[in-house]
Amino acid sequence: MKIREINAMRGPNYWSVRRHKLIVMVLDLEDMEQKPTNKVPGFNERIKAMFPSMYEHRCSEGCPGGFFMRVDDGTWMGHVIEHIALEIQTLAGMDVGFGRTRGYGEDGVYNVVFNYLEENAGRFAAESAVRICEALIAGTDYNLEADLQEMRELRESERLGPSTGSIVEEAASRGIPWIRLNQYSLCQLGYGANQKKIHATVTSQTSSIGVELACDKEDTKYLLEQAEVLVPKGRIIRTERELKKAIKEIGFPVVTKPIDGNHGRGISVDINTIEAAVIGFKAAKKVSSSVIVESFIIGDDYRLLVINHKLVAAAKRTPAHVIGDGKSSIQELIDEVNSDPRRGYGHEKVLTMITVNDLTKSIIQSYGYTLETVVKKGEQVILKDTANLSTGGTSEDVTDMVHPANIFMAERISKIIDLDICGIDLMTTDISKPLEETNGAVIEVNAGPGFRMHLAPSNGIPRNVAANVVDMLFPPGTSARIPIIAVTGTNGKTTTTRLIAHMLKMKGHRVGYTTSDGVYIQNRMLMKGDCTGPSSAEFVLRDPTVDYAVLECARGGLLRAGLGFHKCDVGIVTNVTGDHLGLKGIHSIEQLARVKGVLPETVVKEGYAILNADDELVFNMSKSVESNVALFSMDENNIHIKAMAAKGGLSAIYENGYITICKGDWKLRIIKAVNVPLTYGGKAAFMIQNVLPAVLTAYVRGFSIEDIKVSLETFIPSPGQTPGRLNLFEFEDFQVLIDYAHNPAGLRALKDMVAKMEAKTKVGIIAGVGDRRDQDTREIGSIAAEMFDEIIIRQDKNLRGKQADEIIKILKDGIQENNPKKKISVISSEKEAITHAINQAKEGSLIVMCSDMVLETLDLVMKLKEKEASKLYGL
Numbered sequence: 001m002k003i004r005e006i007n008a009m010r011g012p013n014y015w016s017v018r019r020h021k022l023i024v025m026v027l028d029l030e031d032m033e034q035k036p037t038n039k040v041p042g043f044n045e046r047i048k049a050m051f052p053s054m055y056e057h058r059c060s061e062g063c064p065g066g067f068f069m070r071v072d073d074g075t076w077m078g079h080v081i082e083h084i085a086l087e088i089q090t091l092a093g094m095d096v097g098f099g100r101t102r103g104y105g106e107d108g109v110y111n112v113v114f115n116y117l118e119e120n121a122g123r124f125a126a127e128s129a130v131r132i133c134e135a136l137i138a139g140t141d142y143n144l145e146a147d148l149q150e151m152r153e154l155r156e157s158e159r160l161g162p163s164t165g166s167i168v169e170e171a172a173s174r175g176i177p178w179i180r181l182n183q184y185s186l187c188q189l190g191y192g193a194n195q196k197k198i199h200a201t202v203t204s205q206t207s208s209i210g211v212e213l214a215c216d217k218e219d220t221k222y223l224l225e226q227a228e229v230l231v232p233k234g235r236i237i238r239t240e241r242e243l244k245k246a247i248k249e250i251g252f253p254v255v256t257k258p259i260d261g262n263h264g265r266g267i268s269v270d271i272n273t274i275e276a277a278v279i280g281f282k283a284a285k286k287v288s289s290s291v292i293v294e295s296f297i298i299g300d301d302y303r304l305l306v307i308n309h310k311l312v313a314a315a316k317r318t319p320a321h322v323i324g325d326g327k328s329s330i331q332e333l334i335d336e337v338n339s340d341p342r343r344g345y346g347h348e349k350v351l352t353m354i355t356v357n358d359l360t361k362s363i364i365q366s367y368g369y370t371l372e373t374v375v376k377k378g379e380q381v382i383l384k385d386t387a388n389l390s391t392g393g394t395s396e397d398v399t400d401m402v403h404p405a406n407i408f409m410a411e412r413i414s415k416i417i418d419l420d421i422c423g424i425d426l427m428t429t430d431i432s433k434p435l436e437e438t439n440g441a442v443i444e445v446n447a448g449p450g451f452r453m454h455l456a457p458s459n460g461i462p463r464n465v466a467a468n469v470v471d472m473l474f475p476p477g478t479s480a481r482i483p484i485i486a487v488t489g490t491n492g493k494t495t496t497t498r499l500i501a502h503m504l505k506m507k508g509h510r511v512g513y514t515t516s517d518g519v520y521i522q523n524r525m526l527m528k529g530d531c532t533g534p535s536s537a538e539f540v541l542r543d544p545t546v547d548y549a550v551l552e553c554a555r556g557g558l559l560r561a562g563l564g565f566h567k568c569d570v571g572i573v574t575n576v577t578g579d580h581l582g583l584k585g586i587h588s589i590e591q592l593a594r595v596k597g598v599l600p601e602t603v604v605k606e607g608y609a610i611l612n613a614d615d616e617l618v619f620n621m622s623k624s625v626e627s628n629v630a631l632f633s634m635d636e637n638n639i640h641i642k643a644m645a646a647k648g649g650l651s652a653i654y655e656n657g658y659i660t661i662c663k664g665d666w667k668l669r670i671i672k673a674v675n676v677p678l679t680y681g682g683k684a685a686f687m688i689q690n691v692l693p694a695v696l697t698a699y700v701r702g703f704s705i706e707d708i709k710v711s712l713e714t715f716i717p718s719p720g721q722t723p724g725r726l727n728l729f730e731f732e733d734f735q736v737l738i739d740y741a742h743n744p745a746g747l748r749a750l751k752d753m754v755a756k757m758e759a760k761t762k763v764g765i766i767a768g769v770g771d772r773r774d775q776d777t778r779e780i781g782s783i784a785a786e787m788f789d790e791i792i793i794r795q796d797k798n799l800r801g802k803q804a805d806e807i808i809k810i811l812k813d814g815i816q817e818n819n820p821k822k823k824i825s826v827i828s829s830e831k832e833a834i835t836h837a838i839n840q841a842k843e844g845s846l847i848v849m850c851s852d853m854v855l856e857t858l859d860l861v862m863k864l865k866e867k868e869a870s871k872l873y874g875l
Contacts, residue, residue: 001077001134002028004109006126008119011534013562014594015113017601019098020562023085023122025112026104026585027078027130032137033108038074046136047071047080050144051087059083076101077133078110085114085122085129088144092151093344094121105587121154152345161185163201163451166466174470176480177566179542189473190480191565192546193510196473201421202448203473210418214447217259217292220417227416229409230441234294243281244274246293253296256280258288267386270296276366297427297441301387303395304402304424305454305465306414308472311407313454313463314399314431320354320383320392324375330364331356331371334383342458343392351458354383354392388450395453397460398431405434413445420472423449482546484565485697488553488599489574489612490592491746492690493532495725496574497552499678499694502721503703503711504548512540513550516740517723517854521546528855533557537564558595559584569607570700571600571627572693576617577745582773593617603627608700610693613640613651630700632692634685636660650700652692657682659691659712661699670695671709677716683756684726686749687717719862724854726753729865732872733843735759736861741850742769744779750848751787759846764788765833766850767795768807777807781814788848790823791815794833804828831860838864 004026011020037043047054048068057067067083082099089096099114116122128147135142160168164185168178171189179188185200197204202211213219218236225231235246236259247254254277257267266287268280277293284291305313322333334354337343343351354360356371360383364370367381375381387393402410406426414422428440435441454463474480487497494515501513505523512521514536519527521543527536532554540549541564553563576593586592600609600621606628612618613631619640622629629649633641636655641662644651648664654673661668674682676691691712698708717726729736737757741750747766754762766784768777784791793811795804808826815822827833830853837847838861851857 001030001032001130003127003130004028006123007560008116008122009562010119011562011564011566012598012602014559014598015100015111016098017598019115020566021116021119021122022098022113022562023116023126025081025126027081027110027112029077029108029110032077035137036074036076037071037080040137042139043136044068044071046139050132050136050142051084053091054083054087057083057087076110077137078112081129081133082112082114084132085112085125088128088132088148089116089121089125089151092121092148092155094118094151094155104585105582111585118155118158120158121151124151124154156345158183160187161200161450162455163449163466164198166451166455166464167198167201167469170464170466170470171480174474175567176470176474177541179538181542188542189470191484191541192482192512192549193544194478194480194482194547195542195544196480198469198473200448201451201469203420203469205473206420206447207418210420210422211447213417214419214422214445215260217257217444218290220445221292223416224413224442224445227412229413229416230435232294232297232441232443234292237281237291237293238289240278240281243277243291243293247274247277250293250295254293255296256284256291256293258284258286259290259292260288295441297439297443299427299429299438299440300431302398302426302428302431303449303453304406304410304426305449305451306410306419306422306424307465307468308420309411309414310468311402311410312399312468313397313465314402315395315453315457315460316398316431317387317389317453318394318396319387320394322375322381322383324377324379324381326377327374329372329374330369330381333375333381334371337392351394352390352392356383360384389452390450394458397454397457397463399461399463401432403432403434406431409435409442413442417445419445419447421449421469422446481567482541482549483570483701484541484549484551484568485570485572485701486551486553486563486565486568486599486602487572487574487693488555488558488596489572489618490577490579490596490743491749492574492686493552493554494740495678495687495690495722496572496694497550498722498725499690499711499715500697501550502715503694503698503708504550506711506714507703507707509548510545511548511550512543512546513552514540515552516554530554534561534564541565553599555580555586555592555595556584558598559586563598563602565602567602567604568599569604570610570697571603571607571625572610572697573597573600573612573618573621574690574693575612575615575745577743578773578776579743579745580772581776583771589617593621597621597624600625600627608650608696610696610700612689612693613638613644614689628700630696632689632696634689634692636662650696652696652699654688654692659688659695661695661705668705670705671712676712678712678722678726680717680726680728680753684753686752687726719858723858724851727858729861731838731841731865731868734841734845734847736838736847736849738849738851738854738857738861740852740854742852743772744776744783747780747783747787747850750850751783754787754846754848757846760844761790761842761846762788763790763792763837763841763845763847764850765792765794765830765837765848766811767793767830767852768811769852771802774810777810778814778817781811782818784811785815785818785822788822790825792825792827792833792837794830795828830857834860835864 007024009022059066078101082101094117096115189196252272254271266284271277301317338353384391423446425444426442428438454465501511504511514531516530518525519531532552537551603609608628609625610630613633632652634654636653651662658669679687724740727738741747
């Protein structure tokens with residue numbers, strides 16, 4: 001068996017609009033296509049022995065043991081691998097359950113699809129599942145535990161921490177989109193101009209002064225003392241001499257800790273001798289040049305969490321420890337504690353496994369014990385010097401027990417230090433009494449405090465503290481999103497996208513938009529090339545200056561990774577024709593329609609799916625959307641348009657020469673098509689078809705008829721506004737027209753326009769694309785033979801799987817089948833082909849260049865035009 005490719009879906013996709021995180025593995029079964037499970041001796045017994053928990057897989061049988069029934073009856077190895085990939089993720093602590101295996105369109109080749117929680121772990125699961133299946137087929141041993149541990153480590157290295165993850169999950173539950181900005185905990189909540197950022201529990205609203213103060217324990221302590229907050233008596237020291245002097249003033253017991261440490265690093269507590277104090281001092285010095293020595297406060301360790309200056313949770317924390325039973329060694333007691341099913345690797349469960357490291361051994365040694373020591377019954381042995389959950393500590397929720405005086409103090413501290421999210425550590429014997437009554441004290445103030453102890457305490461009520469963060473960042477009445485208009489289809493996407501962006505800019509919006517030419521932020525191209533995939537969409541949505549997004553979404557990105565957003569406000573489908581068939585497992589136009597149909601299904605309920613009523617495949621998408629539907633058509637008598645009018649619905653049509661919006665039976669005429677520059681006086685009918693969905697979009701987004709009209713009148717087809725889309729250049733004796741037409745449907749639409757243009761000779765420069773079907777390339781040649789008097793065949797830079805000679809021959813075949821006498825030239829270089837055509841142009845001729853290298857072609861033609869002007873006029 002051979003893996004051809006593995007893709008990770010991250011948004012709505014061909015396989016599922018709602019399940020965004022899917023691995024899609026293209027798997028060639030090779031010889032195993034002829035050997036289902038019941039044809040491999042012993043396979044059934046081996047898979048049941050290796051994965052007894054797979055009994056819970058119901059599969060299509062719909063009952064426990066259903067998958068094993070399929071294995072017994074005989075199922076294909078692709079199906080088996082799908083189930084193994086799901087099961088090993090679950091065994092590694094990532095509970096997943098959705099999967100499907102479908103034919104790729106070639107014998108023995110399948111799309112194996114299953115969901116994942118962490119992408120790299122999911123990719124690993126795909127590869128591991130194939131290896132495991134091969135071992136089961138061969139009857140060889142396999143080290144499953146090694147793969148499970150690898151996946152756990154991949155998960156921990158990739159997943160968001162519990163604090164960040166809780167905020168992201170809470171935001172997502174409210175429909176707030178989010179983007180991970182780096183491999184760590186920096187995330188964006190919301191889109192564009194309405195975004196907020198979080199880095200763990202530090203937000204884009206967190207005061208930098210507050211963070212600096214919290215990291216500087218000396219300044220924090222000074223400010224709290226000035227505000228009459230109870231803090232331990234102490235001093236800042238830098239030498240052992242100062243240490244001894246400070247202890248003489250303070251008295252034992254003391255604590256030593258680095259002045260700018262965090263997460264409990266370098267802290268030593270309950271020090272009662274000078275020798276121990278020196279050890280603690282040296283440990284703190286490894287973290288910070290300055291060290292705090294202060295009184296050790298007797299009591300329990302509490303964490304008060306204040307968000308937006310309101311106390312939202314409190315927890316009592318206990319360091320990792322064991323309690324003797326009089327017969328077990330400390331190591332055996334640790335093993336027993338770690339056997340608690342609530343303890344896991346890293347952050348995967350409520351509690352973390354207790355690990356034995358040098359610090360643990362030194363703490364045990366301070367008791368006079370070793371790991372082999374048997375501790376008497378009931379004796380507690382502390383194993384870590386802090387109560388952090390990440391080192392095996394436990395927490396108990398005590399929010400409802402906190403005395404009002406302590407609540408007042410905590411909320412006041414958050415304002416004194418100026419932190420929107422603030423963790424306050426204090427020691428007291430009783431949190432239900434004011435600190436002054438228990439001789440307690442505030443030990444530390446933390447910026448970016450961890451939420452885990454509150455989200456999943458060992459005991460007590462879990463507190464959804466992440467909700468308080470999201471409430472603070474996005475108060476009621478504020479939006480986290482920006483409007484998104486998404487455009488897909490076979491032809492017309494880019495022009496429609498650009499026209500809508502122009503309309504929005506005319507209304508004063510700061511628009512970001514993606515096209516097959518590049519990404520634009522407020523008219524500035526910031527990325528060049530085909531930018532119609534999810535990463536380009538995300539680029540726009542990450543930009544904090546953008547308040548409106550218009551996103552062209554092509555087939556390739558949808559199949560490679562899904563959409564780059566989860567919901568849009570308007571989803572447009574221009575048409576579906578047979579382009580790119582035979583690629584990525586899409587072999588029919590119906591399958592291609594299902595790919596493009598993903599986009600309208602993502603439109604929010606109150607939004608609009610705008611669909612081409614002249615294309616049955618596109619119109620049928622209206623049956624699977626949850627949003628409003630508006631239609632557009634070049635024929636006012638289209639049956640779907642009439643049905644929409646009868647229902648009082650919305651449509652845009654071309655009637656009696658007008659671009660018209662229909663609202664029920666009412667007609668709102670916008671402008672005559674001949675007065676829309678984009679249509680070249682009405683000659684370019686396909687451009688009228690691009691105008692219709694743009695007009696509808698503007699209307700449903702609240703534009704006035706006058707605003708729409710002005711926008712259409714000011715959108716001039718040119719290299720600046722519509723690069724490579726009907727760009728007409730007037731030379732002295734001839735004309736040059738550049739267009740992106742690159743498939744039969746696009747070329748046929750261009751043919752109708754060229755037929756209306758007067759010229760003595762019409763010369764076409766065409767090319768074939770290597771990853772298209774031969775019949776499509778041949779059809780391009782045939783259409784060109786009808787359009788042009790002379791044809792120049794050029795070669796694309798990227799041949800995409802075929803040899804240049806092969807493509808040229810197919811084009812020639814198409815031309816000669818239509819007209820054997822057609823004049824044909826072959827000039828491989830696009831630059832040379834263009835230069836030749838212009839240099840040899842006859843008076844009154846029209847040269848039509850079908851180019852996919854839009855910007856380079858435009859640049860060359862404009863330089864040749866400048867050269868002509870220089871010769872003629874000395875410019």
